[in-house]
Amino acid sequence: MVIWMIIVNGPDVPTKRDVKGNIVLKKDSEWTAEEKKNVEIKAKAINIIHCATSFEKFTKVSRRKIAKGIWDKLQLTHEGTKQDKETRVNMIMNEYEMFFMIKNESIDALFERFSIIINNLDAMGKYFFEVKLGRKILRSRTKQ
Incomplete structure (x- = not known):
């Protein structure tokens, strides 16, 4: 259920604010245990989608790095606009x-x-x- 929520709702990337107040990605070493678990779940979600996708569809989504992005692209290619x-x-x-x-x-x-x-x-x-x-x-x- 958690993996499906990530696929449908999108990512929750670990971020922080830099000294100028800009939002930047955290380094791996700065991640909390919960953030590591979330990243692992996201990787599983992506893997599940890749494993369940035909080669033809996989070539259309293989460059996408976020489960939500993959899902949206698959939905668009399958259902159309x-x-x-x-x-x-x-x-x-x-x-x-x-x-x-x-x-x-x-x-x-x-x-x-x-x-x-x-x-x-x-x-x-x-x-x-x-x-x-x-x-x-x-x-x-x-x-x-």
Whole structure:
């Protein structure tokens, strides 16, 4: 839980004020036991993300040094910008609205295609009541 909080909320780098009042990083020898533990947890968070990331995604985030920065970059590359998300939702909604049974398609195949569309919409935060989904499937069937 602590590691996830660091990934999502960002770092807590040990710092101090210099003689001019500027904030500077502390030397390793000046860190308290708690600060050392925090740095260790941050390193674990980064390692977990690196281990769980595909090589393709890893190459996009390998230069980032903070778990929060890595997470934000992965989130952006996976989900895209707000405009990308809206475009994706519109495309999937269009698929949903235009959904119909293909000639000679089995009910299983129809339901599988429909489930993929609904799961994609769910992942994008667009939800439908079961009753509405059932009606959509019934209306999409062709006369055979």
